[in-house]
Amino acid sequence: MSVGGSACFIDIATSRGLIVRLRRGLPSDEAALRAGFEHLSEESRYHRFFTAMPELSDQLVEQFVNLDDHGRLAIAAFDPAEPSEVGTEDGLGIGVARCIPARTDVRSAEFAVTVIDRYQGHGVGRVLLEALVVGALRSGLTTIYGHVLHENSAMVRLLGRMGGRDQFHEHPEPGTRRIAIDLEAATTTMGGRRRAYATLFS
Ligand SMILES: CC(C)(COP(=O)(O)OP(=O)(O)OC[C@H]1O[C@@H](n2cnc3c(N)ncnc32)[C@H](O)[C@@H]1OP(=O)(O)O)[C@@H](O)C(=O)NCCC(=O)NCCS
Known part of the structure; x- marks a missing residue:
């Protein structure tokens, strides 16, 4: 694990031995976000x-890059061993995680995680979600929740690893589950990585 200097990033090894660079999302990430979308399969x-x-859509880009609102948080993941497609020094953009505050509960936020297909199954989703959990906890949230298709076994498994539990809500989309993570409890599964993630938010 190593920690970057002026631009705050960490390089962290996933459970599958891939070195991933994590940093907070920036308004200037729009180009990387659009490039990454092109690497997502239909599934x-x-x-x-x-x-x-x-x-x-522009609205989805805006949700990621407009981070001024209270409770909005985004984490970007890169492979520092591969060249950036958008001319930055981070490396190849391989995934993002973000949360936006719930309308009805100030201690809760809705999250989403995406890893480009070529990098799925290498532990990237897990480190992204862990970093998001630590950041959300630091910003005063207690819970984050995501909407997940029943068939999405990778996400269901990832959330299970982090103590995710089904939440019941009034208008579920057909075929989906709403799964919530208790932030404090989830940090107990991170070991020493928790401290590394915290440097992104200090
Ligand atoms: C879901 C997603 C974020 C997971 O990220 P990832 O980097 O592939 O996941 P990881 O490698 O960290 O693996 C997480 C767990 O899922 C398991 N997993 C990975 N791919 C899997 C698959 N296809 N089927 C079943 N389990 C799978 C891993 O083995 C791991 O479990 P483990 O810790 O018990 O080994 C990623 O697959 C993705 O971006 N999918 C498309 C977008 C999406 O579905 N987003 C979620 C909506 S909120």
């Missing part, structure tokens, strides 16, 4: 957005 897009989603 990944469907799992993430519950629809075919041929292109990334």
Whole structure:
């Protein structure tokens, strides 16, 4: 694990031995976000957005890059061993996680995680979600929740590893579950990584 200097990032090894660079999302990440979307298969897009989603809407980009609102948080993941597609020094953009505050509960936020297909199954989703959990806890939240298709076994398994539990809500989309993570409890599964993630938010 190593920690970057002026631009605050960490390089962290996933459970599968991949070195991933994590940093907070920036308004300037729009180009990387759009490039990453092109690397998502139809299935990944469907799992993430519950629809075919041929292109990334401006509204979705805005949710990621407009981070001024209280409770909004985004984490970006890169492979520092591969060149950036958008001319930055971070490396290749391989995944994002973000949460936006719930309308009805100030201690809760809705999250989403996406890893480009070529990097799925290498532990990237897990480190992204762990970093998001630590950041959300630091910003005063107690819970984050996500909407997940029943068929999305990778996400269901990842959330299970982090203590995720089904929440019942009034208008579920057909075929989906709403799964919540208790932030404090989830940090107990991170070991020493928790301290590394915390440097992103200090
Ligand atoms: C869901 C997603 C974020 C998971 O990220 P990832 O980097 O592939 O996941 P990880 O490698 O960290 O693996 C997480 C767990 O899922 C398991 N897993 C990975 N791919 C799997 C698959 N296809 N089927 C079943 N389990 C799988 C891993 O083994 C791991 O479990 P383990 O800790 O017991 O070994 C990623 O697959 C993705 O972006 N999918 C498309 C978008 C999406 O579905 N987003 C979620 C909506 S909120």
